[in-house]
Amino acid sequence: xxxAVVARAEKSHALYEGxxxxxxxxxxxWLLAGEFLAKLKKGNAYKDVMGDPPAGHQWSWADFCSQGExxxxxxxxxxxxxxxxxxxxxxxxxxxxxxRVRFYRLKMLEPHITEANKQELLSAAEHLDRxxxxxxxxxxxxxxxxxxxxxxWKQFVFEQCSKCNKRQKRKA
Numbered sequence: 001x002x003x004a005v006v007a008r009a010e011k012s013h014a015l016y017e018g019x020x021x022x023x024x025x026x027x028x029x030w031l032l033a034g035e036f037l038a039k040l041k042k043g044n045a046y047k048d049v050m051g052d053p054p055a056g057h058q059w060s061w062a063d064f065c066s067q068g069e070x071x072x073x074x075x076x077x078x079x080x081x082x083x084x085x086x087x088x089x090x091x092x093x094x095x096x097x098x099x100r101v102r103f104y105r106l107k108m109l110e111p112h113i114t115e116a117n118k119q120e121l122l123s124a125a126e127h128l129d130r131x132x133x134x135x136x137x138x139x140x141x142x143x144x145x146x147x148x149x150x151x152x153w154k155q156f157v158f159e160q161c162s163k164c165n166k167r168q169k170r171k172a
Contacts, residue, residue, distance in 0.1 A: 015036050087113075124136040
């Protein structure tokens with residue numbers, strides 16, 4: 001029994017060291033960090049890294065994320081876990097396909113990407129300018145192409161179609 005506890009603690013510490021190393025690297029390391037975070041969060045393995053809590057306190061995920069060498073908001077940690085789970089576990093994409101896409105675009109893709117559209121969306125994220133990429137995301141999420149939309153304008157500082165999100169300057 002004690003050997004199992006020691007083995008779990010050693011595994012958790014190895015994950016923690018990998019996480020700290022990944023957070024110090026570039027874009028693909030964010031997905032690696034997401035992998036370490038997801039594994040540490042699963043089964044509360046992060047508590048093994050934290051040591052004994054003060055009397056009357058239980059370690060939380062927020063305590064882990066805010067401590068020492070990690071120091072990231074819980075929302076960021078959860079987003080990194082979600083990105084890892086989407087792109088690596090569910091879609092099983094190779095690192096090379098992911099490395100070519102900017103991190104913020106991966107975050108934009110995450111709620112829309114599926115097995116069926118992954119190649120199209122990754123290509124759009126890699127090659128299109130911001131407006132073109134956003135148009136592809138609108139099509140993926142709402143199924144509407146801006147060129148074929150019969151616009152229904154809302155008033156802002158600009159006008160934006162409520163169906164396909166195409167924008168134009170407000171008319172004076």
